């Protein structure tokens with residue numbers, strides 16, 4: 001029998017001899033190529049592996065090219081050796097410390113290295129890996145809430161109204177954490193000119209029910225670093241013991257190499273915990289994150305579970321139990337392969353590229369909103385100038401239209417709205433990642449120039465047609481029943497809490513993850529795109 005020909009499977013084509021087996025090595029000649037792929041029910045019959053592989057690969061070719069997705073902070077490049085190690089570890093369940101003690105050892109090494117990078121006290125710091133910063137933040141919030149609760153109970157005080165203070169530039173996972181764990185969100189508003197927390201306002205908002213203040217090292221919107229030290233100094237001055245958690249999802253692997261003297265980590269007195277995403281500037285494929293506490297004092301014992309299901313006594317403080325071991329191994333590879341020098345070279349290059357890109361966009365007439373000069377993440381946040389900033393002509397296009405035009409060249413660059421009190425300020429953001437070298441940056445600049453020219457040439461009427469196209473395109477592709485569909489229908493009028501928050505102006509982020517993100521996030525893009533066009537047509 002010829003290789004690839006499976007015995008026992010009958011040909012179903014009329015022109016084939018009745019009893020000869022079907023040749024599945026000829027994937028596009030098999031009956032599977034003549035049928036739609038199963039969508040709702042698990043098929044009754046099996047499918048040969050080469051056919052399943054080819055069919056799914058072909059379908060996935062409709063996805064964007066991750067390297068052109070400049071919306072996301074998440075790593076899209078790792079060396080072959082790292083990929084090999086990760087592939088080899090794919091069948092290991094990370095949590096099974098007894099079976100995979102060396103993986104556990106590697107995990108502890110990574111946690112130690114990251115804690116040391118953040119200047120955690122050597123003898124007391126504790127930390128763990130997570131699936132990403134969101135899980136890390138959930139754990140940190142739980143720890144802050146439990147510690148606050150225990151302190152209140154010790155003094156016989158009520159425990160029913162905890163709150164957390166953060167800037168309106170927080171990533172959505174903070175809102176999730178607050179809602180999931182029933183904590184009141186207290187926002188310090190951004191303004192048209194300040195996109196970070198105001199330390200004074202944050203400290204003034206503290207009361208006896210405050211479980212902590214969040215400071216972001218690299219906001220999702222503009223990449224700016226919030227002033228952790230100023231918050232801490234004000235708390236110390238006020239003799240307040242409200243703890244600070246630093247969300248260093250992106251900045252945790254940038255600032256230590258680019259701005260080593262910036263005090264934002266455990267060098268700062270009131271910082272008790274820090275999260276970082278290994279899969280962002282930690283340079284690992286998704287999903288790995290880390291959370292570190294200054295000492296066990298800040299991680300109440302009853303949140304840690306000691307278990308022995310897997311043959312050995314081990315402790316667990318995670319939201320999920322099982323997870324793959326590959327990402328932790330990938331993280332270790334990057335830490336020892338690159339070393340501090342390697343990370344420094346990469347982060348400095350990215351910073352230079354971001355500054356170069358910002359300069360080029362400024363020359364094209366855009367307003368640059370990100371910090372630049374190493375003072376924030378290596379990203380460029382920008383927008384068209386408004387009338388009071390020298391724009392002379394009335395445009396019938398906006399940042400959302402530019403994002404859509406760039407999409408036709410393959411680039412995924414999100415546009416989003418900063419919200420009501422900033423006068424519906426729209427902006428775009430380009431995340432400069434490891435594989436975005438200077439030569440690709442030059443190509444992007446040319447494409448932005450070109451798309452802008454095209455936009456200027458195209459008519460108002462065309463924008464209307466484009467709006468219609470986007471509406472139809474997004475609904476036509478949704479042929480598969482969305483497993484979150486019922487929830488979406490039930491909560492159709494539900495808005496992101498920041499959008500409705502009366503004192504909040506960082507409302508409508510549609511950035512990283514929109515195109516590739518989870519089902520609940522996905523619907524925001526078309527809605528926003530349409531409403532943005534509605535302003536103009």
Ligand SMILES: Cc1ncc(COP(=O)(O)O)c(C=O)c1O
Nearest residue numbers: 132133134171173220247249277
């Ligand atoms: C500041 C900040 N915090 C938290 C997160 C969530 O991180 P993750 O995607 O690793 O869960 C992000 C993601 O972009 C972020 O930018």
